[in-house]
Amino acid sequence: MKPIRTRFAPSPTGFLHVGGVRTAVFAWLVARxxxxxxxxxxxxxxxxxxxxxxxxxxxxxxxxxxxxYDEGPDTGGPYAxxxxxxxxxxxxxxxxKLVDAGRAxxxxxxxxxxxxxxxxxxxxxxxxxxRNHRPNDPPVWDGSQPLRFKSDPKAxxxxxxxxxxxxxxxxxxxxxxxxxxxGYPTYNFAxxxxxxxxxxxxxxxxxxFTASVPNYLNLYEALGLTPPIxxxxxxxxxxxxxKKLSKRxxxxxxxxxxxEGFLPDALINFIASMGWNDGTEQEIFSRQELIDKFSLxxxxxGSAHFDERRLNWMxxxxxxxxxxxxxxxxxxSFWPEEAADYDxxxxxxxxxxxxxxxxxxxxxxxxxxxxxxDLPINPSLLQDHKQLKKLSKAELTDLxxxxxxxxxxxxxxSQDLSDRLNQLLEQTGQKPALxxxxxxxxxxxxxxxxxxxxxxxxxxxxxxxxxxxxQLDAFA
RNA sequence: GGCCUCAUCGUCUAGCGGCUAGGACACCAGGUUCUCAUCCUGGCAACCGGGGUUCGAUUCCCCGUGAGGUCACCA
Numbered sequence: 001m002k003p004i005r006t007r008f009a010p011s012p013t014g015f016l017h018v019g020g021v022r023t024a025v026f027a028w029l030v031a032r033x034x035x036x037x038x039x040x041x042x043x044x045x046x047x048x049x050x051x052x053x054x055x056x057x058x059x060x061x062x063x064x065x066x067x068x069y070d071e072g073p074d075t076g077g078p079y080a081x082x083x084x085x086x087x088x089x090x091x092x093x094x095x096x097k098l099v100d101a102g103r104a105x106x107x108x109x110x111x112x113x114x115x116x117x118x119x120x121x122x123x124x125x126x127x128x129x130x131r132n133h134r135p136n137d138p139p140v141w142d143g144s145q146p147l148r149f150k151s152d153p154k155a156x157x158x159x160x161x162x163x164x165x166x167x168x169x170x171x172x173x174x175x176x177x178x179x180x181x182x183g184y185p186t187y188n189f190a191x192x193x194x195x196x197x198x199x200x201x202x203x204x205x206x207x208x209f210t211a212s213v214p215n216y217l218n219l220y221e222a223l224g225l226t227p228p229i230x231x232x233x234x235x236x237x238x239x240x241x242x243k244k245l246s247k248r249x250x251x252x253x254x255x256x257x258x259x260e261g262f263l264p265d266a267l268i269n270f271i272a273s274m275g276w277n278d279g280t281e282q283e284i285f286s287r288q289e290l291i292d293k294f295s296l297x298x299x300x301x302g303s304a305h306f307d308e309r310r311l312n313w314m315x316x317x318x319x320x321x322x323x324x325x326x327x328x329x330x331x332x333s334f335w336p337e338e339a340a341d342y343d344x345x346x347x348x349x350x351x352x353x354x355x356x357x358x359x360x361x362x363x364x365x366x367x368x369x370x371x372x373x374d375l376p377i378n379p380s381l382l383q384d385h386k387q388l389k390k391l392s393k394a395e396l397t398d399l400x401x402x403x404x405x406x407x408x409x410x411x412x413x414s415q416d417l418s419d420r421l422n423q424l425l426e427q428t429g430q431k432p433a434l435x436x437x438x439x440x441x442x443x444x445x446x447x448x449x450x451x452x453x454x455x456x457x458x459x460x461x462x463x464x465x466x467x468x469x470x471q472l473d474a475f476a
Numbered sequence: 477g478g479c480c481u482c483a484u485c486g487u488c489u490a491g492c493g494g495c496u497a498g499g500a501c502a503c504c505a506g507g508u509u510c511u512c513a514u515c516c517u518g519g520c521a522a523c524c525g526g527g528g529u530u531c532g533a534u535u536c537c538c539c540g541u542g543a544g545g546u547c548a549c550c551a
Contacts, residue, residue: 282499307501
């Protein structure tokens, strides 16, 4: 049995978005499930489109997501190098073989001439086929002209691990370019050579390549190679739009999600469950569960829309099930500036209170700021309150004075506060909706906060009473 | 335009001839002594259309329609 080997082969032209990552996730899952290898190969054969630093950016993204690869540009491996620009000799050798076998020839036309053929076909509303213009006596290939594959058009039927049985007629097989005039191979040629040299068993890629598969099959034959297992992953489309998720279309860098405090596990869970499920009603999958249960056969055949609201929910669910200490470590860099002077014990107490309302870590400051600094008195919180706004300043003052009096005698344990708050309800004859709101607003000046007794307990006696007094002073 | 593929609630999806078409997100209502959130309960909401095949089609077939991909010296 050959070991299962999958690869992720992006071109370093920018960042990775969820669409691209999904292909990587599926390939990674297939390899991990079979205890095989997952390979990263950089397809940097287009020097025009390449952007500086994006190769590193891609590797950083995979590392950050925990999509560890066994072989790659930075880790090396038995089939190095893993950067196509460093493998030019290999492609040259394979290209020579095809030339010698009469299956490749130099393209004598200028780009303008080819473009004219293309426009002609377009005008006739016909698909463009280069082989209709295949030269009878092509010049000797000296490397300055593009090298074209001399195809042998025929009908194909093949099996796709996700899409199932596919077939096409001979009309889609054409003489495509193997090596460009700048000496670099095209994707169409290089990936086939590399997948073979690197012993890749499963080629898992986006659906933009399905139309080219017959060409690849034809090339495999010319090369005398057995094609690997093919799997086509449908695209992820934008939330509203119908277009495939793309950088242009506002798709976000996955690293940005990480930077905003989305958990790698949640992201992987979310990305995998767009287009895949195990047939049960389970929604939350750990990495290991994904590895155990994943199968290409159960991947959705149609494309899916990206819904960030579902990602938010899923990340929140992951955050909620994290042990407090673990969560604390992860949110280290997300605290509001004002938290800098506070110790870990205090911050953990705060974190425990907001854990269940955190969707992603970047929300931490707005959720917790009042625990670390006195917010200015915000009169609109009282004015907009549907019950409090009916009370006079004198009435509000009276209620707060009673609260202050009671809380002054408290030890500020959560239990004692809770008891005293209850006594206060009886004593004042007010409903919690009114009394608790008033105290909550006075002590937090925030539109929302965790439960009152817990909030006061964490805030502590001194600070709580000081804020109560500040609110009282504002009434005076 | 040719070729390929796809088609269940707004979104992600279960379903693989017979189900009151299930779950999740979102949304709405109620409950959990206050707000926000969690949690619980309930609600709204779908088989693209037309023909077949069949005792019976969401499911199988055909034709439409719609959507996506592709037709580069990009990947």
